[in-house]
Amino acid sequence: MDPMEEIKQTFFIECEDLLEELNDGLTAMSDGSADAETVNAVFRAAHSIKGGAGAFALDDLVRFAHKFETTLDEVRQERLEVNADLMSVFLRSGDMLADLVHSSRDGVDIDAVAVDELIAELEAFCGSDDAAGGETEEKTDFQPMALDLDLDLDLGLGEEEEPSPPSLNAFNILFRPRKELYANGNETSFLLRALTDLGTVTSKCDFSNVPLLDELDPEGACLEWRITVTTEFDEAQVREVFDFVESD
Amino acid sequence: MALTILAVDDSRTMRDMLSFALKGAGFDVSVAEDGVHGLEVLPDVCPDVIITDMNMPRMDGLGFIKGVRSDNSFRAIPILVLTTESGAELKAKAREAGATGWIVKPFDKDKLVAAIRRIAA
Numbered sequence: 203m204d205p206m207e208e209i210k211q212t213f214f215i216e217c218e219d220l221l222e223e224l225n226d227g228l229t230a231m232s233d234g235s236a237d238a239e240t241v242n243a244v245f246r247a248a249h250s251i252k253g254g255a256g257a258f259a260l261d262d263l264v265r266f267a268h269k270f271e272t273t274l275d276e277v278r279q280e281r282l283e284v285n286a287d288l289m290s291v292f293l294r295s296g297d298m299l300a301d302l303v304h305s306s307r308d309g310v311d312i313d314a315v316a317v318d319e320l321i322a323e324l325e326a327f328c329g330s331d332d333a334a335g336g337e338t339e340e341k342t343d344f345q346p347m348a349l350d351l352d353l354d355l356d357l358g359l360g361e362e363e364e365p366s367p368p369s370l371n372a373f374n375i376l377f378r379p380r381k382e383l384y385a386n387g388n389e390t391s392f393l394l395r396a397l398t399d400l401g402t403v404t405s406k407c408d409f410s411n412v413p414l415l416d417e418l419d420p421e422g423a424c425l426e427w428r429i430t431v432t433t434e435f436d437e438a439q440v441r442e443v444f445d446f447v448e449s450d
Numbered sequence: 451m452a453l454t455i456l457a458v459d460d461s462r463t464m465r466d467m468l469s470f471a472l473k474g475a476g477f478d479v480s481v482a483e484d485g486v487h488g489l490e491v492l493p494d495v496c497p498d499v500i501i502t503d504m505n506m507p508r509m510d511g512l513g514f515i516k517g518v519r520s521d522n523s524f525r526a527i528p529i530l531v532l533t534t535e536s537g538a539e540l541k542a543k544a545r546e547a548g549a550t551g552w553i554v555k556p557f558d559k560d561k562l563v564a565a566i567r568r569i570a571a
Contacts, residue, residue, distance in 0.1 A: 205470050206470070209463060209466045209467050209470060212462060212463055212466055213463040216461065216462050216463050242507075243507065245505075246460070246505050246506075246507065249505050249534065250460065250461045250463075250505075252534060253461060253463075253464060253534045253555055253556075254461055254463040254464065256534065256555060256556040257463070257464070257467055257555065257556040382545075384526075385519075385548065386529075386545065386548050386549060386550050387526055387527055387528035387529055387548065387550040387569065388528065388550055388569060389528075389569070392568060392569055392570065393568070396567075396568045443568065445551070446550055446551035446552075446565075446568075446569065
């Protein structure tokens with residue numbers, strides 16, 4: 203069997219366990235015996251189903267699970283109180299989630315109107331334009347990845363200071379890491395190496411801020427680099443090398 | 451020598467998917483089911499890179515990252531957070547706890563591999 207198809211079958215088997223966990227939790231919430239961990243477990247079950255479904259581009263399942271998860275999160279964060287109306291919607295949502303899992307597994311259609319109506323009922327409790335809703339708009343199928351690109355590190359990029367062949371860009375970069383960069387497991391030499399994958403790199407390390415040994419903080423950051431990258435790639439792609447150290 | 455990746459995720463599907471994708475890219479891959487399990491296997495696995503989910507039972511991703519960073523033997527290991535969530539508040543918390551980078555599920559295999567190579571020797 204195709205390995206991805208095999209993993210997809212594993213996903214549907216895992217869904218059965220998650221649905222059971224979810225239903226047990228909803229039953230406890232319904233009879234008033236649930237504690238915070240019960241609500242967490244119900245939330246995680248819906249969350250895990252959504253996560254796996256996204257990997258296989260099961261978009262209808264992702265869409266419903268996301269709305270269900272979002273409403274559960276409101277309860278989890280104590281922004282929404284459980285009452286009989288909400289429990290009625292939750293219990294029917296548990297059933298709908300199971301139906302969507304099974305229809306996705308068996309490749310059969312489900313009543314889209316009924317799904318939309320229940321989503322509207324969930325939205326009555328959690329709103330229709332929650333911040334995380336954008337996730338469902340992403341293309342799925344093991345493809346997209348969102349990376350942090352909004353740099354605010356001290357990274358001065360100056361473009362095309364020197365003449366270059368028409369198809370090449372030259373970027374001057376001032377790279378001045380703070381100590382948090384090292385504390386979070388990043389390593390400047392790896393970032394410099396990644397730049398070399400983009401084109402020709404010259405760099406000069408400035409040691410002038412390195413104190414005498416008895417004043418040196420071994421976990422501090424006192425080096426900075428002046429780097430020139432000559433590359434066919436654009437500024438966004440150069441910045442992407444630094445995307446994990448945006449605030450470091 | 452192949453880099454060793456420790457993937458921590460409570461979803462078996464996601465663990466299988468990460469194993470398949472990363473082994474195919476030439477990495478050695480070990481998995482753990484949650485933060486507690488991740489900290490348990492850490493001394494045996496000695497990973498070059500850790501990939502962790504955020505929402506997990508027993509110990510979530512934040513607790514796990516803090517646990518890794520508080521152990522002098524492992525505090526320098528790069529940790530990538532791999533989650534469906536993309537909220538700025540949670541990202542800030544993860545960074546404060548010591549996360550190296552953040553990737554949103556579903557993931558692109560090639561970009562994940564590129565990110566790993568960018569943060570590991």
